[in-house]
Amino acid sequence: MMLRRLSIFADPMILTLLVALSVAAVQPVAGHSAQMAREVSNIGIFVLFLLNGMRIPRREIARGLANWRYVLPLTVWVFGAMALLGLAFQWLAAGWLPPLVALGFLYLGVLPSTVQSATSYTTLAGGNIALAVIGAALLNIIGVMVSAPLFALLGGGAAAEIGHDVILRIGLILVLPFAIGQAVQGWTAEWINARKARIVWLDRFVIGLSVYVAASGAMAQGLIGMFAPTDWAVLLALVLALLAAASWGAWAIGAPLGLPRADRIAFLFGGSQKSIAIGAPLAAILFASDVAGFVIAPLLVYHLAQLVLAAPLATRLAEGPR
Template identity: 50%
Template sequence: MAIPILSRIDPMVRLLVVAIALATICPAVGEGREVVEVVSNFAIFALFALNGLRLPRGEVLHGVRHGRFLVPLLVWCFGAMALTGLGLSRVGAGHLPQELAIGLLFLGTLASTVQSATAYSSLAGGNVARSVVAAALINIAGVFVTAPLFAVMGGFGTAEIGIGGLGKILALLVVPFVLGQALQGVGRSWVQAHPALVSTMDRLAIAIAVYVAFSGAVERGIWTTLEAGQWAILLGLLLAFLAIGFGGSWLFSGLFRLDRPTRISFMFAGAHKSVVSGAPIALILFPPASAGLVMAPLLAYHLLQLVVSAPLASRLSHSRR
């Protein structure tokens, strides 16, 4: 009976739970952590190279032409949601450990998901073609925008991390993505011929990054130092984030007189936040001891957004009939 239940859980969520459980039981410390970090950096490089191979340049150029949809979505994702993260981080600063409060700001500056936002948009009757291209373009933008935006909004100063993180972003995210785009003529056919293998590689790269980061959080005592009241405050702030993400993106898209399917696509792309880009960026910008705590709001939000999206998509689908 347990197997059918587990099969309905998003595979990425299952893998994240395994990574967190493994980090809790057997965290990577000392020399072992250094080895796992090297493996994680290699996996992140491969992940973004595959992303570059996967997205056709023609689709990127075609998506850019939908300015009436794309420009407001970019403003929402990296403007309104980033400001929401900043506001909630300041609310949480007096009640939560510093890294968790910073994690709320970090969450706000991240790009949208690709797979889940598109899947739920399709279930709800959204414009799937625009969902795919928009989510992909937002993720491309996120590679270039998230770290500088996080820095400008005070994240670097608060976390006391250096500008060298931007160099690591360039080396591990931007360079492989550009390389993947440049090698599409050679490698894209292989990516298309092995979708299951590529998907597994994607998930493993993220799981390794989460394991490394959460090992540091466990070493810092995340399960013992946080009180029940602090967990409740974090949950409350994340629920507020969800309400603003879904409700705000729906209302904001209405200002541009978009049709209903496009507004549905806008809402899911605007409210979702990506672990795929967030976990590697957090691990690059922060030492593992801090990265796990910074990433905790993102991991919780990722689960919550899936919990909210399923019934919301079902309701939107039924209301159009």
């Protein structure tokens, strides 16, 4: 069991990302086909957020808003401290990596937490599961509306100008379907619950397609040729340093907040893990296809690293004091 938890393929999302990147490297989509793939990806993103709206119970959102002692600091940490950390790491990376890849650290910093793995590792570590679910779900809802403007405010406008057309696309592709899902969930809850396994695979397919389209654009622009082995080493080192800073900070802040150990564990994973489920679709809307692949490069490495390293961390926390 422990070997499976520590395996790089223990989470199917890792395999999904690796397949998407491998196919993009061997057979990138380009030209008219790239535009068609982008449109298909946008349709998939709409469906994904529609299902998200159906899946997250309104009562959980209300409960999360009521628990301000946990949710408010977590929101400030994720969209404040982590955003500033991303900006700092962008500056650090600027002297070593291509500018758009360095910009990806800022993009990574403004994203919300990932719901699935943050909840899974909170469970494995013996943390407050309900709080983890509510907190991560709320952050994802907030992130749909906050991440893009925050990215532009902190310096991302050079790659993605957040004009009326971008705001309209975010509203139509992300916010509108989620709102529709929330409105109809009373009639669709039974249908959703009966098809949970299929919907999870649909999630992975849509995220994988978004990554494939973005990576294809980067491959067409010569991403592989721009990166020497030392560049990949620098990218990995910076990502691991950011993950370590995020994890340490999210754990440390729990003490002055007076959070119980179970809540601190939920805060740790909710505050340090980043969502490719929001990051990849949002990048498909914000950036041109020849830009998106570069910008999400740190996010892809971070996501893989957080899934692999969170397992032993969660196991160690589970063995600690209650």
